[in-house]
Amino acid sequence: DSGVTQTPKHLITATGQRVTLRCSPRSGDLSVYWYQQSLDQGLQFLIQYYNGEERAKGNILERFSAQQFPDLHSELNLSSLELGDSALYFCASSVPAGGPGNEQFFGPGTRLTVL
Amino acid sequence: AQSVAQPEDQVNVAEGNPLTVKCTYSVSGNPYLFWYVQYPNRGLQFLLKYITGDNLVKGSYGFEAEFNKSQTSFHLKKPSALVSDSALYFCAVSAVGYSTLTFGKGTMLLVSP
Numbered sequence: 461d462s463g464v465t466q467t468p469k470h471l472i473t474a475t476g477q478r479v480t481l482r483c484s485p486r487s488g489d490l491s492v493y494w495y496q497q498s499l500d501q502g503l504q505f506l507i508q509y510y511n512g513e514e515r516a517k518g519n520i521l522e523r524f525s526a527q528q529f530p531d532l533h534s535e536l537n538l539s540s541l542e543l544g545d546s547a548l549y550f551c552a553s554s555v556p557a558g559g560p561g562n563e564q565f566f567g568p569g570t571r572l573t574v575l
Numbered sequence: 576a577q578s579v580a581q582p583e584d585q586v587n588v589a590e591g592n593p594l595t596v597k598c599t600y601s602v603s604g605n606p607y608l609f610w611y612v613q614y615p616n617r618g619l620q621f622l623l624k625y626i627t628g629d630n631l632v633k634g635s636y637g638f639e640a641e642f643n644k645s646q647t648s649f650h651l652k653k654p655s656a657l658v659s660d661s662a663l664y665f666c667a668v669s670a671v672g673y674s675t676l677t678f679g680k681g682t683m684l685l686v687s688p
Contacts, residue, residue: 516673560672
């Protein structure tokens with residue numbers, strides 16, 4: 461158990477809908493990262509937050525947004541969902557500095573299915 | 576930009592034999608290199624990392640990796656494979672100036688009894 465929690469574990473929804481995925485980092489970790497894992501795209505970095513502020517952006521669609529709250533939990537919002545958004549979404553956190561040499565600890569993921 | 580290549584989609588090895596999972600990288604400056612493992616329906620687990628120092632890095636579950644700067648490689652190795660090592664393995668790279676990891680596509684390791 462990495463100490464990173466994600467809810468829900470599974471989510472099934474329809475095209476055009478909006479969903480929110482939630483992540484709680486390990487105690488004391490200030491950095492939160494979101495990733496999307498699909499069979500065709502592999503593991504893609506979406507966005508990073510550090511202590512409430514956006515730190516880095518990856519291949520995140522404009523229909524997707526995220527935020528990190530004062531208690532350090534983070535939410536990933538996916539809107540106008542398309543079939544191609546079906547994937548595993550992972551959250552990870554890293555030690556307080558969140559620098560390039562620090563390993564990330566991954567949550568169990570949320571499996572999103574868009575029908 | 577930084578990138579990682581894992582040239583093998585799948586590696587097959589018999590239990591008890593040594594295993595190697597290959598990784599090459601491209602990055603500006605000195606690399607920070609990582610290996611993660613993913614078991615079915617689970618998140619990624621950190622195995623080991625290279626930041627600086629000794630080129631041979633030891634990690635969890637008996638795995639080790641060798642950093643080779645001239646070949647820009649960071650291959651994962653284990654002297655004696657176990658069936659329970661069967662999983663998806665990811666190599667990742669970062670560097671100074673980057674706060675994020677870039678992952679390879681992953682290599683499926685299958686260890687047969």
